[in-house]
Amino acid sequence: MPASLLTAVFVPDSVSPPATPPPHQPVAHWLVRFLLRALAVTSLTLGIAGVFIPGLPTTVFILIAGWAAARSSPRLHRWLWQHRLFGPMLVNWSQGGKVSRRAKYSASIMMTLCAAVLWLAPTPLWVRWLACGCMACVLAWLWCRPEP
Known part of the structure; x- marks a missing residue:
């Protein structure tokens, strides 16, 4: 039986195989790597x-960190992909x-909570609407x- 068929038959939908990070894509110049590592951290x-x-927001910053780490730090990139919360x-x-x-x-x-606080705070009306x-x-x- 092929491995893909075994996986489809014996692995339930709720269990996914362990994710391996995409390959590290290093940038050549040391200054760019340093700046990308600083952005990742x-x-x-x-x-x-x-x-x-x-x-x-959490997700947006983690996605940025993952992108920057993939180009600057293989160790941080691997750690992010294997992290229990961020992976x-x-x-x-x-x-x-x-x-x-x-x-x-x-x-x-x-966002609803932030909007409520914003409308209760003494801020200009245009700031609230924007x-x-x-x-x-x-x-x-x-x-x-889409959802996973």
Whole structure:
């Protein structure tokens, strides 16, 4: 029996094979590698902060960190892909820009909370409308993304 058929028959849909990161794509120039590594670390830091700070996105920063690490640091790239929390985000995105339903709900709740705080805070009316309009566009785009 071919291996693909065995996988299809014996592996349930909820269990996916372990994800291997795409190949490392190093940039030749040392200064560009340094700047990309700095971007990867900064994005990773902001992504981790986004887990705890409402309104600060996590997924976007992890995707940026994964892209920059793939071009600058094989070790960080591998670590991100094998991480328990961040790895599935990168795997889903690499498989056609997929976003989990849990991430969609989380983003919707956080953006709604931020919009409510924004409308209760003493901010100019144009800022409220602009921010809510941007969040609405992002949510519309996000909910149109396929799910894994």
